[in-house]
Amino acid sequence: MTSAQTSQSTLSAGTTGMAISARTQRWRGFPKLLPALMFLSLFFLAPLIALLLRGVLEPSPGFDNYALLFANSAYSRVLLNTFSVAGLVTLISVLLGFPLAWAITLVPRGWGRWLLSIVLLSMWTSLLARTYSWLVLLQASGVINKTLMALGIIDQPLEMVHNLTGVVIGMSYIMIPFIVLPLQATMQAIDPMVLQAGAICGASPWRNFFRVFLPLCRPGLFSGGLMVFVMSLGYYVTPALLGGAQNMMLPEFIIQQVQSFLNWGIASAAAALLIGITLVLFYFYLKLQPESPVGASNAR
Amino acid sequence: MLLTPNAMGPRLRIGLYLTTALIALFLLLPIVFIVLLSFGSSQWLVFPPPGWTLKWYEQFFANPAWMAAVLVSFKVALLTTVCAVTLGLPTAFALVRGRFPGRELLYALFTMPMIVPLVIIAVAVYALFLKLGYTGTLFSFVVSHVIVALPFTIISIINSLKLFDQSIEDAAVICGASRLQAVFRVTFPAIRPGMVAGALFAFLVSWDEVVLSVMMASPTLQTLPVKMWTTLRQDLTPVIAVASTLLIGLSVLIMVIAAALRRRNETSA
Numbered sequence: 001m002t003s004a005q006t007s008q009s010t011l012s013a014g015t016t017g018m019a020i021s022a023r024t025q026r027w028r029g030f031p032k033l034l035p036a037l038m039f040l041s042l043f044f045l046a047p048l049i050a051l052l053l054r055g056v057l058e059p060s061p062g063f064d065n066y067a068l069l070f071a072n073s074a075y076s077r078v079l080l081n082t083f084s085v086a087g088l089v090t091l092i093s094v095l096l097g098f099p100l101a102w103a104i105t106l107v108p109r110g111w112g113r114w115l116l117s118i119v120l121l122s123m124w125t126s127l128l129a130r131t132y133s134w135l136v137l138l139q140a141s142g143v144i145n146k147t148l149m150a151l152g153i154i155d156q157p158l159e160m161v162h163n164l165t166g167v168v169i170g171m172s173y174i175m176i177p178f179i180v181l182p183l184q185a186t187m188q189a190i191d192p193m194v195l196q197a198g199a200i201c202g203a204s205p206w207r208n209f210f211r212v213f214l215p216l217c218r219p220g221l222f223s224g225g226l227m228v229f230v231m232s233l234g235y236y237v238t239p240a241l242l243g244g245a246q247n248m249m250l251p252e253f254i255i256q257q258v259q260s261f262l263n264w265g266i267a268s269a270a271a272a273l274l275i276g277i278t279l280v281l282f283y284f285y286l287k288l289q290p291e292s293p294v295g296a297s298n299a300r
Numbered sequence: 301m302l303l304t305p306n307a308m309g310p311r312l313r314i315g316l317y318l319t320t321a322l323i324a325l326f327l328l329l330p331i332v333f334i335v336l337l338s339f340g341s342s343q344w345l346v347f348p349p350p351g352w353t354l355k356w357y358e359q360f361f362a363n364p365a366w367m368a369a370v371l372v373s374f375k376v377a378l379l380t381t382v383c384a385v386t387l388g389l390p391t392a393f394a395l396v397r398g399r400f401p402g403r404e405l406l407y408a409l410f411t412m413p414m415i416v417p418l419v420i421i422a423v424a425v426y427a428l429f430l431k432l433g434y435t436g437t438l439f440s441f442v443v444s445h446v447i448v449a450l451p452f453t454i455i456s457i458i459n460s461l462k463l464f465d466q467s468i469e470d471a472a473v474i475c476g477a478s479r480l481q482a483v484f485r486v487t488f489p490a491i492r493p494g495m496v497a498g499a500l501f502a503f504l505v506s507w508d509e510v511v512l513s514v515m516m517a518s519p520t521l522q523t524l525p526v527k528m529w530t531t532l533r534q535d536l537t538p539v540i541a542v543a544s545t546l547l548i549g550l551s552v553l554i555m556v557i558a559a560a561l562r563r564r565n566e567t568s569a
Binding site: 026027028029030031032033035036037039040043044045046047048050051054096099100102103106107115117118119120121122124125126127128129130132133134135136137139141142143146173176205230233234235236237241251254255258264267271274275278279282 | 395397450544
């Protein structure tokens with residue numbers, strides 16, 4: 001309120017001395033974020049730009065690395081694999097997250113809190129601990145195979161680690177909380193009266209679900225799903241431990257090129273591709289959000 | 301209807317509750333399993349274990365390599381927390397109260413490390429520290445962790461700062477406090493929940509960080525997740541289950557603290 005008004009009036013006054021004070025008014029508070037800005041520029045932005053430049057400079061200037069990324073069949077399989085795993089993981093975590101979010105909204109508050117605590121516990125438990133646990137659970141002599149064999153459902157152990165199955169199970173598990181939390185918030189905000197109105201107007205439960213409830217859930221479903229897809233594209237730990245050499249994903253590929261082959265050029269091109277896709281998808285994610293946290297709405 | 305359990309019809313209701321119970325069990329399964337396994341006596345992780353034992357815990361605590369890793373993890377996480385809060389606090393103030401142009405863009409920049417895939421940050425920072433010769437130092441761990449912890453801290457503090465009415469701080473100034481006094485004695489206590497949450501987030505992010513740490517680590521300087529990672533790639537020894545159980549314990553502890561803080565906040569509000 002005051003700062004905006006004074007800067008307005010000093011600007012209209014127009015004398016030189018007052019213009020300077022208007023400028024300091026305009027940048028009031030800016031110096032406070034300089035330390036963090038310098039830190040991020042030095043240790044985050046500069047290295048990031050330097051890394052991306054290597055893709056067009058090494059080993060020789062040009063776009064050879066990018067061409068190679070798409071032309072080499074082994075490399076393009078990595079790209080295809082990254083997208084199919086991310087898509088599959090998003091689909092499964094939405095299918096599992098939806099009923100859970102719905103139930104949290106439905107059940108009495110106490111039960112809802114317990115369910116939410118389980119979701120949060122799983123989210124905040126060490127990623128490495130959970131992945132290790134899946135590695136042990138899914139291995140050939142693991143509990144799941146033994147149980148299935150004891151029940152007579154299978155007679156050979158299923159191969160569930162070091163392949164696509166392992167990656168998809170492990171990643172979907174990790175992503176469920178990221179679907180449940182936004183989706184539950186959306187469902188909580190739906191007015192039950194709207195659904196009642198649908199029923200009174202003669203909609204069958206199925207019709208009410210698909211034509212009224214599901215469309216109302218769409219914002220949470222879309223933003224959660226998009227977030228999970230983006231995160232899945234960039235995950236390293238779980239695919240590296242639960243996946244096999246046959247179905248490598250982009251992040252693993254980048255690390256391998258850097259650490260094992262010292263091939264910074266191709267790693268950098270792959271990194272640029274991953275960042276590009278991530279930022280574009282994230283832009284759509286922001287479009288789905290109602291407002292930015294530092295947007296105009298907090299103007300005093 | 302559909303949002304009230306009684307009105308949705310018994311078949312749908314029972315179906316939904318059953319599915320939910322199964323999914324909740326699925327979420328708990330690996331966590332409970334690993335805790336039980338850490339007490340099991342089988343070297344080969346047979347389940348259910350033939351007997352119960354504490355020998356893996358003894359092995360874990362008697363092994364200087366694991367203990368050193370725990371110590372490094374604590375050091376790095378504490379330093380990261382201190383740095384992230386020190387850098388994040390003034391930044392949050394500037395972003396919420398400043399009226400300078402480009403705030404939206406700066407906010408986007410500060411939250412960018414949350415969005416850019418970790419692998420890329422890790423490779424970029426690794427390249428920088430490789431040039432400077434800093435890999436395998438405590439400094440490289442803390443710097444890389446602060447990059448990813450900072451957005452969490454800034455967002456937590458922004459959220460509580462936006463709820464705080466600045467006229468209360470102005471009132472303190474009118475009553476004769478200096479601006480600095482007012483901020484320290486009035487505003488900071490009011491936004492403490494956000495500061496504590498930001499600090500907890502920063503600690504947890506650093507404590508659990510794998511990708512950045514694996515790139516920064518040297519054989520002599522490792523955090524707990526790095527030690528787990530390198531051990532895991534050789535064999536699945538139950539000692540890793542012990543380390544995992546301790547990590548889970550810490551997560552639960554921090555969650556309980558956070559919930560207690562939130563409850564106290566709700567009652568005082």
